[in-house]
Amino acid sequence: MSLLAGFPPLVAPGARALILGSMPGKASLAAARYYAHERNSFWRIMGDLLDAGPDRPYAERLHRLAGAGIAVWDVIAACERESSLDADIVSATVRVNDFQSFFAVYRDIRVIFFNGAAAETNFRRHVLPGLEEGRFVLQRLPSTSPAHAALTYAEKLAAWSAIVALPNN
Numbered sequence: 001m002s003l004l005a006g007f008p009p010l011v012a013p014g015a016r017a018l019i020l021g022s023m024p025g026k027a028s029l030a031a032a033r034y035y036a037h038e039r040n041s042f043w044r045i046m047g048d049l050l051d052a053g054p055d056r057p058y059a060e061r062l063h064r065l066a067g068a069g070i071a072v073w074d075v076i077a078a079c080e081r082e083s084s085l086d087a088d089i090v091s092a093t094v095r096v097n098d099f100q101s102f103f104a105v106y107r108d109i110r111v112i113f114f115n116g117a118a119a120e121t122n123f124r125r126h127v128l129p130g131l132e133e134g135r136f137v138l139q140r141l142p143s144t145s146p147a148h149a150a151l152t153y154a155e156k157l158a159a160w161s162a163i164v165a166l167p168n169n
Helices: 026-031 042-050 058-067 099-105 117-126 153-164
Strands: 017-021 070-074 076-079 111-115 137-141
Touching (some): 017 117, 042 058, 042 153, 058 070, 111 117, 137 153
Parallel strands (some): 111 137
16 A cells, blocks of 8 residues: 555635645545545535535635635645545554644634544644644534435535634634
8 A cells, every 4th residue: 555645735825714624535636636526515515605616617616715714624644545435544654734834824724624523533633732722713514525424415514604604803
């Protein structure tokens, strides 16, 4: 098994919130785009909330997220994983992204949303202990992955509406 590498952050100056996934899946890695699997509901949800849906060109979706003050990244910079499932991530191979440097540059980010449990677990384990205590509001949202079928699309959309209720300061 070889080490898989993730993507750089999608972030613009003035970002106030960060949506963190765990690690891009095979479809995303192949397309070199976040949330590229056709059945992942991330872009459909972004479409309903921010008019940044899959019907728009990828660059335009990113522009709309940036305009809403939202950055996107993954907790894991690199790891070994056989499939696209978070459960298949080989824990001993996990290398996290450099959040110290990231948050030093993007000081306006105060809210971190986790796209599912694996993102939150890895962040709390590998990143949070090294960050300034009390700086961030942390909120787990239901995974947009097609593997997370416990909730309906409407239930996921309702939970994800938290991203449009960001404070302006």
